[in-house]
Amino acid sequence: MKDIPQLNILIVDDDTRSTDRLTMALKKMNLSVNAVRSGTKALAMFKDKPVDILITDIHMPEMNGLDLSRQVLDSYPDTQIIMMSVHMNVKTVVDAMKIGASDFLQKPVDAKILYDSIVSSITKWQMRNELRIAYDNLESEKELLAVTMRSIGDGVIATDLDGRITMINRVAEELTGWQARSAIGHDLTDVFYIINEKTRQLCDNPVQKVLETGHIIGLANHTALIAKDGSEKSIADSAAPIRTSTHKIIGIVLVFRDVTLEKVVNEELSKTKKLESVGMLAGGIAHDFNNILTSILGNINLAKIILDPSNEIYEYLESAEESSRRASKLTKKLLTFSKGGEPIRIPRNIYELVRESSDFILSGSNINCRIDRSPDLWTAEVDKDQISQVFHNLILNACQSMPEGGTIHIVCENYLKKNMKQDSVPLKEGDYVRVVVSDEGVGIHPEHMEKIFDPYFSTKQKGGGLGLAVSHSIIKKHFGLIACESIPARGSTFTLYLPATRVSETPKRVPQDIKGQGKIMIMDDEQVVREIARRMLEKSGYSVVQAEDGQAALNIYKKAMKNKNPIDLVIMDLTIPGGMGGIETIKKLLKIDSKARAIVSSGYANDPVMASYHQYGFVGILDKPYLKAKLLQVVSEALEQKTD
């Protein structure tokens, strides 16, 4: 008796004598018993405190025991019901059982029999309760597992020992393109189709590998998952056996994640680092070389101006000038590499630049070129010379990849990067102009793919291997991106992204044969540079004064102002060894005369000052070495600004 929990028992019977007798007997047996005389009162008792065991007579005047039981079980399904009746027939018993009564007793009920029936009901009640708790626990564990699986950021697939899928989570559904309802029951290799990215060979089935070793296995590097729609993603993953508490393997579980973006970003980073270190070296050499070239090219240029073109020497000078110009181009290429090289950016119509480059390279060749563009193509702020150099390199490479001729297809379009999830292009969110250059050439061997942007990597007999390295460096400095895809013997596609500005293009200046007037001061520590500029300017009608450093320039400027013969424009060298250079001089000059106009000139084309010359107070820039036409154009533009 002491094993019986203290349950709440209610007897319902309109026969008071029978009720009293049973109540007393049960109380003596240490059970907690209440009694009422009608169904309505019984229901009211339930409201106060639920009853565990209901013992009810069937035949009662107001509400019979069957109806009462029905109502009780509707609201309190865990209640155990014992029914009693004087009139026992098969129908009544069947009805009582149908409702869910656990026992049926003939009246008058013997107290001992009732007690046994109660004990049996209690046992049933206990079993049912335990079952319900176990079921609830199972349900909440199932729910927890489902929520955990859904929330895991990695793809998870479980299989049985035959490799058939038993579970697949949401991320795995997204990555494989298979919905759980169609994937479950399928062979893993149908859904999780993995190949080696480099060799394109099918990878081993992870289920077999796990079953063979019995251990956790990681997948080899360069594994790509081919989704149901054929799209490809780089993945990293592992597979592990699922074991029971007795260590028996009953299946395997695969965990994998998309590393496409991570991989692209890392590759991009190492490419940039490699180029930066080479760039520093190249930049150092190129600076010095550029200064020497300024003098060579300037002198040749002047000599040509003096000489009659019919003179025999003229031809030699022309070829010397041409070689110097090529040397200058090479130093420019190297300079664009070097650290800190800032492009001078102006909003440009990229389509125009592409077209100019392709016209230039492809004229007279056996290559067709189709250029498409979005009608509303955005502009991009670019350094025209540098970006043209990129297009030049790409188109030239495409051309060289098709020695038998073919078609180059170029598309210029707008590209809106919304978020990192959109695609695997590692760019910040924003507007871009995208240029895609595709050829039908020899393509690039997969093993060469990693090296094509390295300086001096070339597969061509006469290739310098600088084209793509320089292009990469230029695009980086424009906060853009360049990427390549290629299929050997089918062709290559280079895609580049440049941040778009959505502002209108700066109108083009028509270069003029300028005959100018005005007084110009040249400030440069190198006498030869001053001389060349003086001669070029004087020939075009300007009057020229010279200063060898900033201090001398300021003195001359002040004196000229005082004598009412002011200087209209100063051309300042950016760096004067041992003297006052351009930045300090312009500061002081603007204090003397807030309307003073100055152009900054430098062989250090990649100096940041050259890119943001306006901020320092200059009205123009002049790259060294320069030819007469360029000098005159920059000077006349600067003087025009004065009258604005």
Ligand SMILES: Nc1ncnc2c1ncn2[C@@H]1O[C@H](COP(=O)(O)OP(=O)(O)OP(=O)(O)O)[C@@H](O)[C@H]1O
């Ligand atoms: N469109 C292309 N088709 C096939 N291979 C290409 C293409 N573009 C580049 N390559 C490969 O990349 C290598 C490097 O190109 P890059 O332009 O840097 O140098 P290069 O063309 O060899 O020499 P340079 O441009 O300095 O004259 C090439 O030698 C070639 O193997």
Ligand SMILES: [Mg+2]
């Ligand atoms: Mg090239």
